[in-house]
Amino acid sequence: MSTNNETKQATAKPGDSIKVHAPGTVANLVCGFDILGLALNEPCDEMEIKIIEEPKVIIHHKDNYNLPLEPEKNVCGVALLAMMDKLDNKFGFELTVTKHIKPGSGIGSSAASAAGPVVAANKLLGNYFSNEDLVQMAMFGEKLASGVKHADNIAPCIYGGITLIRAIHPLDIISIPAPPMYVTLVHPQIEVKTSDARQILKKQVLLKDAIKQWGNIAGLVAGFIKSDYELIGRSLEDVIIEPVRSILIPGFDDVKAQSKEAGALGGGISGSGPSIFMLSKNEAEAKAVEVVMKDIYEKIGIEYYTYVTTINNEGVKAIGN
Amino acid sequence: MSTNNETKQATAKPGDSIKVHAPGTVANLVCGFDILGLALNEPCDEMEIKIIEEPKVIIHHKDNYNLPLEPEKNVCGVALLAMMDKLDNKFGFELTVTKHIKPGSGIGSSAASAAGPVVAANKLLGNYFSNEDLVQMAMFGEKLASGVKHADNIAPCIYGGITLIRAIHPLDIISIPAPPMYVTLVHPQIEVKTSDARQILKKQVLLKDAIKQWGNIAGLVAGFIKSDYELIGRSLEDVIIEPVRSILIPGFDDVKAQSKEAGALGGGISGSGPSIFMLSKNEAEAKAVEVVMKDIYEKIGIEYYTYVTTINNEGVKAIGN
Secondary structure: OOOOOOOOOOOOOOOOEEEEEEEEEEEOOOOOOOOEEEEEEEEEEEEEEEEEOOOOEEEEEOOOOOOOOOHHHOHHHHHHHHHHHHOOOOOEEEEEEEOOOOOOOOOOHHHHHHHHHHHHHHHHOOOOOOHHHHHHHHHHHHHHHHOOOOOOOHHHHHHOOEEEEEEOOOOEEEEEOOOOOEEEEEEEOOOOOHHHHHHOOOOEEEHHHHHHHHHHHHHHHHHHHOOOHHHHHHHOOOOOOHHHHHHHOOOHHHHHHHHHHOOOOEEEEOOOOOOEEEEEOOHHHHHHHHHHHHHHHHHHOOOEEEEEEEEOOOOOEEEOO | OOEOOOOOOOOOOOOOEEEEEEEEEEEOOOOOOOOEEEEEEEEEEEEEEEEEOOOOEEEEEOOOOOOOOOHHHOHHHHHHHHHHHHOOOOOEEEEEEEOOOOOOOOOOHHHHHHHHHHHHHHHHOOOOEOHHHHHHHHHHHHHHHHOOOOOOOHHHHHHOOEEEEEEOOOOEEEEEOOOOOEEEEEEEOOOOOHHHHHHOOOOEEEHHHHHHHHHHHHHHHHHHHOOOHHHHHHHOOOOOOHHHHHHHOOOHHHHHHHHHHOOOOEEEEOOOOOOEEEEEOOHHHHHHHHHHHHHHHHHHOOOEEEEEEEEOOOOOEEEOO
């Protein structure tokens, strides 16, 4: 693991503390399965981390999600243990977490848990580690949560904005500039486990479908960098994952079709679901999309949360006390 | 078929003529199978087209490739017949072609044959048709040549630069800006038929390979638009098509490895082969790559041509008499 500066010392003194917001994230972005993700300004988790003398990790949760407090079984804890190990266990961390991103929502709850603490700790360490180092540590947390060491939520959570994971071995993360966009999310209160959502995917895909998919990915990336909203909209199409996974989400087809009628550029499953996200060019459209989403889940009779937010270009950020 | 301007009239009078260069093209660009392509400044075909009164297509070839002269069996002819049809057979075309791009080279010989005449004719018609219309007409020629109506050579031949075919139905062509680059090509004089090269591909691919591929395509497009040469180099990787097709090209692995050692950013099979292309940041590296290529085919004992050229940003262009 490389550090920003090999000659730098990791300095922090017991008692030092910082509060951060760790943002929710949307992974996949329809056609970019396992490679694309974006960070949200809402929802986000709140965390306070304190350097302690003893080389151990202490975790407090101020939320009601009944998450395990033993660091080896806690997503935040596993990431912090990975960092402690890199620091030769010279000191420890005490973390207080208030999760607002509901676990299992598909909005990067575990990525926020994994990324927030290590970014926060790194701020206390004078940015001793690079962003890429932090992604590597946070991936231990993601592995605990989903069984897979993936980075498509962690990368945007740490870097902010839209990120591309070009490759995992070795890790190659690219920031993708994009024009301003609004994100409307609906989280229908049903459970879709990431592991189940992964299980139902076919191991093989038709070459002709893969070609369609990479045309759309290339179009989406070009659309983002060229600030071409029309191209972004046309490219938000997934012929491989969505047709399989959307079956697990009641109301999906209606949400997608009616959101586009209401003005959304496009959208689809957020991560592995059950949340659905839609991108819009302006706030009025994003709010019209929210109305559509509410109507649909009221009719179906499933509880839901909605968010209308924007892309978070900073990632995990320090907040006042 | 839409035209640039529905109220415009296609005007051209018998006797009007124009000469054009129709450029060679590199399709696929390693990871962008069937969706990406770029136009070359060399080699290119020379064509002169003349409007004639009688609604028919007359073709003369000044090269020695023994191509059929009946318009229905000639790639240029088929494209021109498609255009004549759109013009309600009000007049005809007489075409004189000197092909410099050897058929079967993998450098877009059939695309130049198909695109050159319709772009040239359109110049005489006051650009009555849009570029997209011209691609549609030229695709008839490509279909005659390879059995498949693909546009990944035709689009860069007509638009110039690097093009993305995001989708075929309906056709969606995106110009991808890119930094200056040199292209070194070697055409080993062996025959690889496009239809054979397509036949040996598996109809299904592993999802995990498809994910690697779309990471690289996204990286390549981002690298082009962001003028990030390092990213372009890292993204020029193909885990799906190249491992299968490169077996048909003697010396391929050596050319690729030694070209990169000589300074190339990367490269691979040009179209369906047998030509191999390499992208370089500057001319010195591109020429060093040419030396490597020559050495390899001298040793193997296969005849070859090489080219050191640049990206052609204009596509088919008018030339003086």
